[in-house]
Amino acid sequence: MLDIFFHQNHGALLMLSYIPYTVFCWWACKAFLAIPQITYYLVPSGALQMAINVGIVLCVGLVFYYFRYGGTLIHDNKPEWDTIPSIVKEDIFMARATVDDLVALENVLKHPLQEGLKHTDEQDAPVIDAIMPENMKQEKWRTLKNPAEAFQRTAKGPHIKKPKHIFLIVGESYAQMPLDDIYSDYHIMDGAKAFRKDPHTASLNNFLPAGMISRPAIVSLMTGIFDAKLELNEREDFWHGTLATTLPNQLRKLGYRSIYWYGGNPTYGNFDKYGPAVGFDKVMGATEFCPPDSPKTWVGVYDHIFLEHAADLIREMDDDTPTFHYIYTTSNHGPYKMPLKDLGFDADAVLKDLPESVRHNHKKQKVLGTYWYSDKAISNFVKSMQETYPDALFIVTGDHAHVPIQPNDTLARQEVTLREQFCTSFAMHHPEITQDILAGNTIGGHMNIMPTIFELIAPKGFQYYSLVPSLTEPIEQVVTPYHWLTREQIGAADKPIYQSLQVTDQDLPYQEEASGKVRYAAEIAGWDAITSWIVRHPEELYAHK
Numbered sequence: 001m002l003d004i005f006f007h008q009n010h011g012a013l014l015m016l017s018y019i020p021y022t023v024f025c026w027w028a029c030k031a032f033l034a035i036p037q038i039t040y041y042l043v044p045s046g047a048l049q050m051a052i053n054v055g056i057v058l059c060v061g062l063v064f065y066y067f068r069y070g071g072t073l074i075h076d077n078k079p080e081w082d083t084i085p086s087i088v089k090e091d092i093f094m095a096r097a098t099v100d101d102l103v104a105l106e107n108v109l110k111h112p113l114q115e116g117l118k119h120t121d122e123q124d125a126p127v128i129d130a131i132m133p134e135n136m137k138q139e140k141w142r143t144l145k146n147p148a149e150a151f152q153r154t155a156k157g158p159h160i161k162k163p164k165h166i167f168l169i170v171g172e173s174y175a176q177m178p179l180d181d182i183y184s185d186y187h188i189m190d191g192a193k194a195f196r197k198d199p200h201t202a203s204l205n206n207f208l209p210a211g212m213i214s215r216p217a218i219v220s221l222m223t224g225i226f227d228a229k230l231e232l233n234e235r236e237d238f239w240h241g242t243l244a245t246t247l248p249n250q251l252r253k254l255g256y257r258s259i260y261w262y263g264g265n266p267t268y269g270n271f272d273k274y275g276p277a278v279g280f281d282k283v284m285g286a287t288e289f290c291p292p293d294s295p296k297t298w299v300g301v302y303d304h305i306f307l308e309h310a311a312d313l314i315r316e317m318d319d320d321t322p323t324f325h326y327i328y329t330t331s332n333h334g335p336y337k338m339p340l341k342d343l344g345f346d347a348d349a350v351l352k353d354l355p356e357s358v359r360h361n362h363k364k365q366k367v368l369g370t371y372w373y374s375d376k377a378i379s380n381f382v383k384s385m386q387e388t389y390p391d392a393l394f395i396v397t398g399d400h401a402h403v404p405i406q407p408n409d410t411l412a413r414q415e416v417t418l419r420e421q422f423c424t425s426f427a428m429h430h431p432e433i434t435q436d437i438l439a440g441n442t443i444g445g446h447m448n449i450m451p452t453i454f455e456l457i458a459p460k461g462f463q464y465y466s467l468v469p470s471l472t473e474p475i476e477q478v479v480t481p482y483h484w485l486t487r488e489q490i491g492a493a494d495k496p497i498y499q500s501l502q503v504t505d506q507d508l509p510y511q512e513e514a515s516g517k518v519r520y521a522a523e524i525a526g527w528d529a530i531t532s533w534i535v536r537h538p539e540e541l542y543a544h545k
Contacts, residue, residue: 077222089267116532124529127436145529157460160432165392166324174398176423185353188371191379203427209400212448217237217399228481228531239273241541245465248279256324257281263330264300277544300330303377332374411505417481418499445478479523
């Protein structure tokens, strides 16, 4: 311990630093004692004096928080980046200047440079090489513009007639958990259940998102590479340049225009800049095309209003151009303050099969009711678009997992499983597909969606980029920078643990890897390294036009 203290932790310098520190403390104490005393209001009554003292302390605290929250005492109403007017954000200097200097410094100190960005190309090359296709190993991929272009695939021929409209609907927190049979008494995603029962809907119950939170997931779906916690949408290089792997750019080769429909303000996360850069022909924000007085959460316009107006606009702009619609809802998000009764939620009817302790628990009602509302809005939108475009391809998923249900409310099980913590939902519909289209797969992930679209609609010989295979091919494992999935087990990317995929009302034990290492660690590191490599080489991005 002495060796570590003196040699690794510079112990001698630390001990010597106490000398100037002690001198500074002595000077500071003298300075404080030299401040003239301010006469304090005193009263004869001890109880009254105590009340006055408490009142003064509370007032000082209130004043501090009033200014700290920018002129409000309500934490949810404090000014944040998302609430800055869009016109200000359009100027990058003004956008950055609106952030208080101390807050900006705090963010910098709290978020050090990602480990992958500290690596050199020489460090990452063997890591990337380990996950490359056989024909690109031995660093042959370094002759390409970037490592992601090594994952080129060739479509085998269409499974369905090319649809005029493709809808990729990503619901906020639209998780798998409420769809499991053991939670059938929770009628909060009955719309999704009905959608899955259609004979022309194919679905998976074990489906990993590309991120643990919203933006990394939706960015990965757009870009064709894992965001890997690097916040690609926030990087100015990606507002002006793009990759050949992006979904909109690749769909353009098949004649599709692409529109990103966002339930909030597209300046949140700079998607007004990032969206066009990755190939979207239009970025449509609900705050722009919905009525100005539309009710909103702090994230965006209420889902049913957003989706109803989006549906109207889709019909209005409909022409002969095939169109891909990427639709992202926002309402199913904390702090769950929507007026659910006004929106049609009746707890006694929707939760009628649940114990009274759940049905009449106000806190649980808010979460379950918001799920019910969001599911209803998404389901109504799908039905509306199916009526208008019966030959359309619909893909419905969630941005990430969420746990709206506490198992011990209705089950013997006490703990939430890894599957419930990690898995989001997935289902796709078209008049010419059935469950058989998934080639017997029981697992999948966000990054499998893009190649699946191409394998469904692209002509034979069409070449496209995708890190992972299509769901129309057998899949043995799904690996992301955050978790992994096999046909029987699920595990975390940061711990050498795993758990069965069994859906049960009994507690499932965690298992530890016999090797003591994270399973698929090489592949996890490889996906991270590819994104880090690309971020370190912005000059290799294709110019956005």
